[in-house]
Amino acid sequence: MSELTSASTGTLYLVPTPIGNLADMTFRAVQVLKSVAYIAAEDTRNTQKLLNHFEITTKQISFHEHNTMARIPQFLTLLKAGDDIAQVSDAGMPSISDPGKELVQACIQAGIKVTPLPGANAALTALIASGLTPQPFYFWGFLPRKPKAQQAVLQQLSTNEATTMFYESPFRLLKTLANMATVFGPERQVVLARELTKRYEEFIRGTIEQVSATMAQRTIKGEFVILVAGVKPTAVPPADLTDAEIRQAVADLITAGSKPNAAIKAIAQETARQKQDIYKIFHQL
Template sequence: MQVQSSFKGASSFGSLYLVPTPIGNLEDMTFRAIKVLESVDFICAEDTRNTGLLLKHFDISTKQISFHEHNAYDKIPDLLDLLKEGKNLAQVSDAGMPSISDPGHDLVKAAIAENISVISIPGASAGITALIASGLAPQPHIFYGFLPRKAGQQKEFFQDKLAYPETQIFYESPYRVADTLKNMLSVYGDRQVTVVRELTKLYEEYLRGSISELVAALSEKPLKGECLIIVSGNDGQLSSSEEDSDDLDILSLVTQLIEAGKKPNQAIKQVAKDYKLNRQEVYNSYHGID
């Protein structure tokens, strides 16, 4: 067992501060975060150019150390040496809380193993910020970060999480959101989902609705900017899988595309192509033909 007294008790070691940075709007930087960045000996930055702009904005002159996924293995021993010498370090990511999608977690584990204090500063977090305005149940929830990129791996991932009752939070590239929602629909069925883009920025936007509604909307208007996907958890009824898609989902998908301006045959063709379904079966489902 290990007990960390962050601010009381003598120690010859320095402390590792985990400092959140704005996810878009610079006004989301906290007074405490600025104070810590001004007072530490070094700032370990994921991208020194990006962090340099932030430091310049707040007139902070603390020296930076480049620390990212490609050099973390080599840098961690040096950073530990600095901490053991009594230097205080701050670790930041390009946006939001550190240690989520950067190598900060490995540094945290290494510091804890050496009995070095690790102090987390509260601040901006994209997942929680989006969740509480999504309209979906904020608790319980699960944050997963980035999804696998390949369709097969995504569907396998969703299949593993199919029965989870918690609201699920994902980060995703705007170029993959539409395909990810299609993969999600094929496994989860037509759950409620919220897609958030450009959080805290001028073009912040929330798209709320069923998965099929968003799939249809995005086929006409692709997304731009940084995105999150928040999807409701299982309500007690397991969805049919891709191999056992029900007619209601198909009917809804075709209808949404028609309402978006496509002709019925065009909509049927697109649904069949997007979900790798037999075109005649999609046609029959839409027209109610047994």
């Protein structure tokens, strides 16, 4: 069955493209790009290479951060006239650290159908092979370039218990790692995922200090995903109760319907003490 709808208005398709390996392009993505009236592309020159590879002849219209506001009315006019449009970024998913969200919002407000296709994403691809806790995770994307602004963002994330993911260019990698060492501490675990799905795909793992030292000795090439381990949850200290408070706590549970032994066991677990100790305190032995 065709992906295209028979509604009077067109559909905006959000089509992920490979992040490196062209074999990761899905059959459905190729079908949609061939079937729509137009392709809204972040960089038409880059996308043309993809289209040539899959023998797609659909007309492209440039759509990037510098012409977003001018293009949206044009796209809405085409969609309202019944044309289907596929939006692509240079690599990965539209809207994820790439253009896209403004057009999606405009289509939703105009009552135009928006259909997302699943596909490649650098952050999740890196996460599942990182060795860090995969969930919960927190995706930030590109950090601010100015040092003070970057440190301010990192400070906000410094107590995050989730694995946090960033995108970074090879030109700013060492400076970003230095700021992370300052804010997160040099011993925080970090993973660099480089050139994902490509020939020289690589994962560099260790503390921020170790990874920084490794990268400082190398010629840094390729786009990076930086994954930072979350902070470990602070253990809740056992309740420091007096003997009288322990007896009252057990008594309250018994009054609420618990049997004496169950109440004693519950308070022992809550205070991280031996059940026998709580038994002696409660019975004043």
